[in-house]
Amino acid sequence: MIVEPLPAVDQILQRINAELTSPFNFLSVFKWEKRKGWDVLLEAYWKEFKREENTTLFIQTYLYGVSAFMARDPEMVMEEVEKHAMKLGLQDQFKRGLLPRIEILTKELPESDMPRLFKPFDAFVLPTRGEGFGTSLSLSLSLSLSLSLSLSLSLSLSSLLRSHSLMWAYFFEKICISRDADNRGDGNGDSCYRNKLVGSRRLHDTRQLLRSFC
Numbered sequence: 001m002i003v004e005p006l007p008a009v010d011q012i013l014q015r016i017n018a019e020l021t022s023p024f025n026f027l028s029v030f031k032w033e034k035r036k037g038w039d040v041l042l043e044a045y046w047k048e049f050k051r052e053e054n055t056t057l058f059i060q061t062y063l064y065g066v067s068a069f070m071a072r073d074p075e076m077v078m079e080e081v082e083k084h085a086m087k088l089g090l091q092d093q094f095k096r097g098l099l100p101r102i103e104i105l106t107k108e109l110p111e112s113d114m115p116r117l118f119k120p121f122d123a124f125v126l127p128t129r130g131e132g133f134g135t136s137l138s139l140s141l142s143l144s145l146s147l148s149l150s151l152s153l154s155l156s157l158s159s160l161l162r163s164h165s166l167m168w169a170y171f172f173e174k175i176c177i178s179r180d181a182d183n184r185g186d187g188n189g190d191s192c193y194r195n196k197l198v199g200s201r202r203l204h205d206t207r208q209l210l211r212s213f214c
Contacts, residue, residue, distance in 0.1 A: 009113050012105070019103060020120055022056040024214045027121035030128070032077065033064040037127035037206075042084050042102075044127070044206035049100040055214060060105045060117065072106040123213045127206045 026045070030036035038061075045057050062071045063080070070076055081102065085094035093099050109117060118124065 009109060012107055012109065013113070013116050016058070016105070016117065017120055020056065020058075022054045022101065024055045024123075025121050026055070026057045026210070027060070027118060027124050028057065028126055029060045029117075029124075030126060031064045032061045032080065035129050037129050039084060040127045040203055040206050041125065042081065043088055044203055044210055045102070046085070046088070046090060046099050047203075048207040048210050049214075051098050051100055053100065053214070056101045056103060058103045058105065058121065060109075062106055062108070072108065074104050074106045077104050077106055125210065 028038075028041060030038065032038060038059075041057075049055050061077060063073075063076060064071070066076075081104070082091065082094055085091050085099070090099060
C-alpha cells in the first residue's frame with residue numbers, strides 16, 4: 001500500500017488543528033501594520049488572561065513594508081511580538097513562557113482554503129483602526145453563515161467601519177460585537193494613513209470583548 005504525502009496546505013492545516021488544545025481559541029488574520037491594531041490585541045490579550053486559563057491566540061500574519069523573504073519569516077514576526085512585550089514591561093514573563101499562549105502562522109494559504117483555517121476556532125477578533133473592504137471580515141461572515149451561526153464569530157471593530165467599510169452593512173448582533181472608538185488620529189504611525197480619519201481602539205473595551213467570549 002502506497003500512502004501519498006499530504007499536500008503542503010493540508011499539512012499546515014492538520015498541524016494547526018493538532019495545536020488547538022486550549023478550551024478557547026481566538027483567531028486573528030491581518031498584515032502586520034499598526035492600522036490593524038496588533039498592539040492593542042497583544043496588550044489586551046496578555047493583560048486580560050493568565051497562562052493557567054489555557055487560552056490561545058492564533059495569528060496569521062506577515063510583516064508589512066519589508067522584503068518578501070523577510071515578510072513571512074516566523075522568527076522575525078515573533079521578534080516583533082517580543083519587542084512589544086518588552087515595551088509593556090512583560091519581557092521576563094514572555095521569555096519564561098508565563099504569558100497567555102500565542103501561535104504565529106506566516107505561511108500564505110490559498111484563498112480557497114482560508115475557510116478551513118477559520119472553521120475550528122471559537123472566535124475571530126480584529127481590533128482594527130479602520131478597514132477598506134475588509135477581506136478577513138468578509139471571510140468570517142461567509143463562514144458563519146455557512147455554519148448557520150453555530151460558530152460564534154466575534155469581530156472587534158471600530159465605529160469607523162460604520163461609514164468607512166463596505167462590509168459594515170452585512171454585520172449584525174448575532175455574529176458581530178463592535179466597540180466604539182475615537183474617530184481621530186494621525187494614522188498611528190502608518191505613513192499611508194497619516195492625516196486620514198482612523199479609529200483609535202480602546203484597550204479596556206478590547207479586553208472586555210475578549211473576556212466576554214470565554
